[in-house]
Amino acid sequence: MSFQITVQPSGRSFAAESSETLLAAGIRQGIGLPYGCKDGACGSCKCKKISGTVTHGPHQEKALSAAEEAQGLILTCCATAQSDVVLESKQVTEEGGLPVKKMPVRVASLEKKSHDVVVLKLQLPANDPMKFRAGQYIEFILRDNSRRSYSMANAPHTLEVSPPMVELHIRHMPGGKFTDPVFSTMKEKDILRAEGPYGSFYLREDSDKPMILLASGTGFAPIKALIEHMQHKGITRPATLYWGGRRPSDLYMADWIEAQLKAMPNLKYVPVISNAEAEDQWTGRTGFVHQAVLEDHPDLSGFQVYACGAPIVVESAQRDYVAKGGLPNEEFFADAFTSEADKAKA
Known part of the structure; x- marks a missing residue:
């Protein structure tokens, strides 16, 4: 059986079979729903259900708590429609998803x-x-x-x-x-x-807000893509890259970043190391990378944040930046690198 799914405020609509998740149906039809892991582990696809009935499959409590579910929030990657459904997701625009x-x-x-x-x-x-x-x-x-x-x-x-x-x-x-x-x-x-x-992690080019680019470990990969894209498009919004690792060797493309800094005056770089050894002779910032951002920018109300890496880093950043830094929740864009072990907990 097929049901109509409507996403507000964009008004985009698509059909979903009762045997497929709302997210799978949206991807299949080019609707740009937000998502990350597709397995109920990261919470990136969380949105408000305005009306209709859905059934949730297995998911992690941290991705969607019982209290959030009671408030009408759902995970589109785990939810199947049992009736026509109206969702609220401000990230869905007229610009559709690219073909998979x-x-x-x-x-x-x-x-x-x-x-x-x-x-x-x-x-x-x-x-x-x-x-x-x-x-x-x-x-x-x-x-x-x-x-x-x-x-x-x-x-x-x-x-x-x-x-x-x-x-x-x-x-x-x-x-x-x-x-x-x-x-x-x-x-x-x-x-x-x-x-x-x-994935729905990409640069929102309709904004002129300064950006925090937050990466831990190989979470640098999609951030590197954003930086390349900014340079190619001539985007000059101020951007500060915070890249965190346990040891300096974890910042495995520092030379590439240094070259970009020379070509992009709007880009700044703050490397942060959490477990430096004496042999590293590290003299830069230490501690947790997401906390370094708040130390430098206690007021994030006028920023956009793009965060990638370990789930604990991404989750801590979103929680603290919204609660302590005043960052609007809708200005936090993330791609948590959820491992198979993380997904198995769902």
Whole structure:
């Protein structure tokens, strides 16, 4: 059975079968619903149900609490319609989502950037390259049909160079079904199956607010794509990148950032290290990266924040920036790098 889903205030509407989640139906029909993990773990797809009835599948309490559900909030990635539904989501605009496609991709290069990070470049099909927004991600479809998601670290305009390629930053998770092969047996010219683009993390270009770009670990990947896009488009809004790691070696593309600073006067960079050792001879900022932002900007009411990385960093940032810094909740855009272990808790 099919039901009509309407999203306010944009007025966009789409059909959803009772057997599919609202998010899956929206993606299939090019509706730009906000989302991240698609597995009930991150809460990025949370929105208000104005009317109608839905049934929720399994999800984590931190993504949607019982109290929030009682207030009419839902997770579109876990909710299936049982009637026509009206939702409220200010992130949905007239600009629809880009088409999602399955494609073979070829490993073009693997470059080790640190002891546990590889930059993986993939060649896309030249005849019909994927269209995406800077900050979005792709999914690898593994042999057992399980999936692994990775953000693209380059901006869309880079596909104009032949052959079209995307760049991913892969952190080794020992025992990982995908990352173990990346760090051991994967080689150039290997063919992988991928699908994308996915995600609602991208630069909102209709704003002139100054930006905080917050990254932890390989959460830098989609932030790098945003910076490339800003430079290409000539976007001169003030932006400050806060990149956090345990050790200085975790900031594996610091040289790239230094080069960007010379080319982009509007960009500032604050590296933050949480567990420096004496041998690191680190003299820069220390502590938790999300807290460094509040130390420098106690009033965030006039900012936009783009945050990527470990869920604990993203969740802490959103909570503290809204509660302590006065950041409007709708000006916090995030992509939490939810691991398979995180998803398993749902």
